[in-house]
Amino acid sequence: MSESVALAPMSKAWQRHTLRQKMARTALWLVIAIAVMLSLRSINVIWEFLWDAPEQMMDMGRRMWPPDMAxxxxxxxxxxxxxxxxxxxxxxxxxxxxxxxxxxxxxxxxxxxxxxxxxxxxxxxxxxxxxxxxxxxxxxxxxxxxxxxxxxxxxxxxxxxxxxxxxxxxxxxxxxxxxxxxxxxxxxxxxxxxxxxxxxxxxxxxxxxxxxxxxxxxxxxxxxxxxxxxxxxxxxxxxxxxxxxxxxxxxxxxxxxxxxxxxxxxxxxxx
Amino acid sequence: MAVVLSIKGLTKSYKPGVPVLKGIDLDFEERGLTAIIGSSGTGKSTLIRIINRLVDPSDGSILFKGLELSSIEGRHLREARRRIGMVFQEYNLVERLSVMENLLTGRLGYVSPMNAWRRKFPPEDVAHALELLDVIGLADFAHQRADSLSGGQRQRVGIARALMQRPEILLADEPTSSLDPKTSVEIMDLLKSQGVNNGIPVVVNIHDVELARRFADRIVGMTGGRVVFDGPPDQLSDDHLKLIYGGEGWLQ
Missing domain, CATH: 1.10.3720.10 (MetI-like)
Known part of the structure; x- marks a missing residue:
């Protein structure tokens, strides 16, 4: 009698997600990762231009300064x-x-x-x-x-x-x-x-x-x-x-x- | 006394085959306060809302001073509703309008929307509203917003709004259910005295049997969509209450 009471909490251990939910969540993250990779490929990043970007930004900033307040x-x-x-x-x-x-x-x-x-x-x-x-x-x-x-x-x-x-x-x-x-x-x-x-x-x-x-x-x-x-x-x-x-x-x-x-x-x- | 409102063979089913009201026959005379008692879900509220057609009946007749209410629509229905005052459990005031404006909404059936919008009400309506504010003891609250009032004050405004219609009958759907015992007595007192002063019948849904006994001239007990008791309060026995509410433990 007392044994079964002692055992009860073990069998009722609480988990946030069931196994099925865990699998679904992992699958969802995988899908998101694949989608990001696919879209990165499709937008055709020109890496030279991307590496160049900070320099270009600095250049534009320099040309903007000082603003022509007049x-x-x-x-x-x-x-x-x-x-x-x-x-x-x-x-x-x-x-x-x-x-x-x-x-x-x-x-x-x-x-x-x-x-x-x-x-x-x-x-x-x-x-x-x-x-x-x-x-x-x-x-x-x-x-x-x-x-x-x-x-x-x-x-x-x-x-x-x-x-x-x-x-x-x-x-x-x-x-x-x-x-x-x-x-x-x-x-x-x-x-x-x-x-x-x-x-x-x-x-x-x-x-x-x-x-x-x-x-x-x-x-x-x-x-x-x-x-x-x-x-x-x-x-x-x-x-x-x-x-x-x-x-x-x-x-x-x-x-x-x-x-x-x-x-x-x-x-x-x-x- | 002449019969003002005569209900015959009234039935109502919200879902086909599940009637809430199973054939109600009731006559209301030109004065006196009638309390309808019964447990929750027994159709009291449906019955009272069918009278002014906030709920449509499935079958039966509602004859109000020679006018058949059960089948009218549109303008005729609006004109009939103007003659029937109604007080609600949750007061149903327009929260963001002042007490005065809430009273004047009782005249919306008579004033054109354009004039109502410009707050152009006939002077006699405004005078009547001021009078009623005195009657309900809220003369100093005319400009206060309705949502700043206490429950008891709101229900007084609700009653005054209904009286603004100069109704020929006053309906009240559980007017005291959201109020404390003392305020409940005051509200019942107001309903009763206004019915007497204006010479109109008052029909009140209530689940407090003691309040019903104290104020009603007539008690109608309902259970399972039927009237099982109809008579003066002193004839309402414990046996009737057992029949109306079921069980007896609560009566001890």
Whole structure:
């Protein structure tokens, strides 16, 4: 009797993984190792260039130094303002489309599978295309300049804002909505009085986050001709004026840091 | 007394073949507090939610002042719901809105969404809300956010919101289940007195038998989706309670 009790812990020794799990994990690591090797082979590393890289970097750094600060007031500042406008207008524009789409995508507000699918497809297509690719398309449509940039930013942001907002709407506690329904409120009133107050902090937080991302994205859109800092940077790189490139990079860095600070400040107030 | 609400042959199955309500017949007269008691899962909540169609019935009739509620949809359903006040176990307030705004949501069935959004409610609604805030003893809380209130305060707001509708019947689904004993008594007291003052019937789901006995004019006992007791509180015996809840150990 007492013997079996003493033996019990031995037979019930705890192990984190079963043998099968251990084998599966080893196999997974093997697959990852093989995948890394295969992809290294396929990207065709030119080893001479790779060994050379530190030297090249030093060289580029030397050419960038000192940054051509005088270039900032002449050209960079105007381009920076354009970048701000592209990001801000694009974000606002995306909001107009993302709001109705997020409502259609949230299955608790729109209990219609077809409409949910439609909205989700729209949101996914918006997200599946990179801002730069959207910009290429809209440069072809509107011609080069900030308009193409703003529309590209908007189209990329619709998916982001719509998806996150749609998910926030789906997580709204059902109780308050049920109470409004019981009082005879229309669907519109339910959205305005039940859903909106509940998702408002999330909404502003999403918009600020997207604005932050858009500032960064719109500073490179100029590479494909869609206005803003990227256009100036492209011109400087093409003419090997690395001192100017340095100023532009510093500007982008400063803007991203400032954007981060501003967004953090407002988010704390909103939530 | 005239019958306000008449339920006949009401059944409900969420899953086919598994009825939760198995043929309920109940009449509610124009005043008095009715307490529906029964163990959890016996269909009390379903029954009360079917009255204002938060849950759709499978079969049967719900006649409310000559209006058949079981089959109406859309605008007619919304207009019927305006006349039925409801109080919830978890209060179901809009947490991030002020107490005043929560009270005014009781008028959403009457005010257009656009005016409601701009907080343009008729002056008489605002006056009514201020009056009700006095009645529930929260006159100083009009501007406080609902999520800053205690449970008892929230439930008072929930009751005031329902009264904002100037309802012709008041339903309450386990209004005291999340509250301490003292607050529960205060909430039942408020429901009872508001029913009397407004001359409307009050129907309360409750699982506290003592509270039901103390405040109800009539007790309906349910078990297994059927009504097994229907009468004044003084006729509710231990035998009835055994029938309603099963077992007897808990009665000692």
């Amino acid at each position: 270039y900032y007031p002449k050209t960079v500042h105007a381009a920076l303002m354009e970048t701000f406008h592209i990001a801000t207008l694009g974000t606002l524009f995306s909001m107009v489309f993302a709001l109705p789409l997020s409502i259609l995508a949230a299955h608790n507000i729109t209990p219609h599978k077809g409409l949910n699918l439609f909205a989700k497809t729209m949101l996914v297509s918006s997200r599946s295309v990179n801002s730069l690719v959207w910009a290429l398309l809209f440069v072809a449509v509107f011609g080069p300049g900030p308009l193409a940039g703003a529309v590209a930013i908007a189209f990329r942001s619709i998916g982001f804002v719509g998806k996150l907002l749609g998910e926030a709407l789906e997580e709204v506690h059902f109780g308050a909505i049920e109470a409004l329904k019981a009082a005879g409120a229309t669907q519109t009133s339910q959205i305005l009085y039940g859903y909106w107050p509940a998702v408002k902090p999330a909404f502003w937080s999403i918009m600020l986050l997207r604005w932050d991302i858009n500032i960064r994205e719109s500073s490179v859109l100029g590479l494909v001709g869609a206005g803003g800092l990227g256009m100036v940077m492209n011109a400087a790189i093409d003419t090997f004026q690395w001192n100017r490139v340095a100023v532009i990079l510093l500007t982008i860095f400063a803007v991203v840091v400032i954007g981060e600070v501003v967004v953090t400040f407002f988010r704390r107030r909103l939530i």
